[in-house]
Amino acid sequence: MTLISRVLGLVRDVVIATFVGAGVNADVYLFANRIPNFLRRLFAEGAFAQAFVPVLSEVKEKHGDDAVRELVAKVSGTLGVIVLGLTAFAIVASPIIVMVFGTGWFIDWWQGGEDAAKFDMASALLKITFPYLFFITFVALSGAVLNVYNKFAVAAFTPVFLNISIIACAILFKDTFSDTAYALAIGVFVGGLVQFFFQWPFLAKAGLLVRPKWGWNDEHVKRIRLLMLPAILGVSVHQLNALVDTVIASFLMTGSISWLYYADRLIEFPLGLFGIGIATVILPSLSKLHSTNNPAKFQETMDWALKMVLLMAFPALAGLIVLGPLIIKILYTHGEFTATDGQQVYFALMGYASGLVSYMTVKVLAPGYFARQDTKTPVRLGIIAMLSNIVFNFMLAPFYGFVGLAIATAMSATLNAGMLYWGLHQQGVYKLSKATMSWIARLVAATIFMVAALEYIKRSGWFATESFWQESVMLFSLIGVAVVVYFVSLILFGTRKRHFRQGA
Structure with a gap:
């Protein structure tokens, strides 16, 4: 759905x-x-x-x-x-x-x-x-x-x-x-x-x-x-930061708000489908586990959720950067939307995409606090992250314009994710296990293989792109190749069905 x-x-x-x-x-x-x-x-x-x-x-x-x-x-x-x-x-x-x-x-x-x-x-x-x-x-x-x-x-x-x-x-x-x-x-x-x-x-x-x-x-x-x-x-640090970006973008050149919006929408697709989707499902479960005083299952549920969002976060980040120009051209470059607009959106997309793993991680880590009705810790960390975003904005916007705003958002999200994890670790609620660290290493390695395959195919000239439909076929073909290479690589690196079930 x-x-x-x-x-x-x-x-x-x-x-x-x-x-x-x-x-x-x-x-x-x-x-x-x-x-x-x-x-x-x-x-x-x-x-x-x-x-x-x-x-x-x-x-x-x-x-x-x-x-x-x-x-x-x-x-x-x-x-x-x-x-x-x-x-x-x-x-x-x-x-x-x-x-x-x-x-x-x-x-x-x-x-x-x-x-x-x-x-x-x-x-x-x-x-x-x-x-x-x-x-x-x-x-x-x-x-x-x-x-x-x-x-x-x-x-x-x-x-x-x-x-x-x-x-x-x-x-x-x-x-x-x-x-x-x-x-x-x-x-x-x-x-x-x-x-x-x-x-x-x-x-x-x-x-x-x-x-x-x-x-x-x-x-x-x-x-x-x-x-x-x-x-x-x-x-809601990511959304608050986006609102701050809108205020600052109103001082920048015409089109800045639009370019940031279209780039953010591409980020929201994997974020909403996997990050918010999984976070929505685990919150009632975590709340119930906390009410019934079951910390071991609480840890397992959070571990499963983090592994699942990272399973999609790494390839989504790499895919958006590698295939971004083609995605933007197919989706947006029609009618009133020009090729120059598309190029500007891609610059913003690269800035936002650098924080995609962090955006998704925040969506999973935050319920670890709210399910236990602990609001003081995440609000303190959220304020720090939001203030950091404002500082990053004023540091980067004068030099990089609207792209600097996107990079600042990614930087503050990464800071927020790191602080949320450290807080859960300090409270003894959740910490990364050796198995999860090994899982992350396999995901990163598989993503590198996926990117290498995409770059090889793009540069080989196997696909002729003269029309909208040819470009669309090329995009879906590249996505198909990416999916196959990514999951085959995971299998070669030792990932099995049981790894998806642990903690589910």
Whole structure:
């Protein structure tokens, strides 16, 4: 289900690149979508789930389904009121939000510069896209509830409707507005609404569809509140860094926000499919193991999760760098998106890709804290990583522009991953075993063989590339070769089926 969602996400990005390219309209739309999308990450895949799932799992194990329904009612009512107020404020005060997060555009608007129109357009688009936050909050809530009951498919499939809505609105309304960016923004709104209603029947079938009620002072709601606020920094450093990048990019040349976005979307494909996917599955299990006081199984589960994400992280990193130009050309270089834009996206992609292993590792290590309801440690480490990213930004952006922002994000993620692991090691919760170190060595060696094979084939001229379809065949052929070489190499290095099962 996650794979279907991610593939359609790439199709959506192809449509965006084709219709708005990487110019002014693209920068503004992506900015207006970035803020509610950033908050979606906090609620759907980040802080909310990391705080809510452990408490809900504990309530389920100790008090049963009736207590679960009562907690869901109070959380949905309390969170719904807060997010509704935030959404209403954002719609009214959208110029203020753009002023804060698009400071470069605001200054240009204030001084009557050439980018003044960006500020006005961003303010208008934000009024359309921000209600998405209200809808997705309840989508995240219902998805977390279903996950606790080991029903993962519905929540994983739900994002498909957002992608379909954006694609459909872009195609249907591209000639309705003077700027296609408005059609894309309407697609975001419609997508949120469809996702909102999609999960209701599944909740009803599971007996978990309840009437929301206010519960600010409820004992369990208080615990979720206390866990959630620190978790925003503890698990969402990558998203926070991306938001900081957007603010700084508003001072850079037109196209910087778009180039960073398209590069980040290619990183998000393996990250979402494997990193976030595995992290979503292990959190309820880790929470249950902690509640039943089973540290040995806790360690085994984390070890399995880390091995699985690294199994995909190393070849994904290498594949994006080696095949990046061809991937970008096939996916994005159409319509309004130029070859120059593609080259700029590749530069940003190399910067982001250098931190892909770290992004995935963070997604697995952070649940090791939140499953034990420890928010103090990851929030402290998250603050350090975020401040480091800002420092790295100001060190690198003056020399490397938007590429420096991507490199800074990768550097801060690597720092964050290292600190998270060291913290778990110091607490005696998780440490790398000799078997896992051997596993990592085999993965690195297999990745090197894979890269060597790809480079040999690329330079041999075996594939003629004169058209879009020929290039597509070449890309999928190279991916096929990469998969075969990678896994055959793993087998030659001693990897067997039992290594995938250990800890599962």
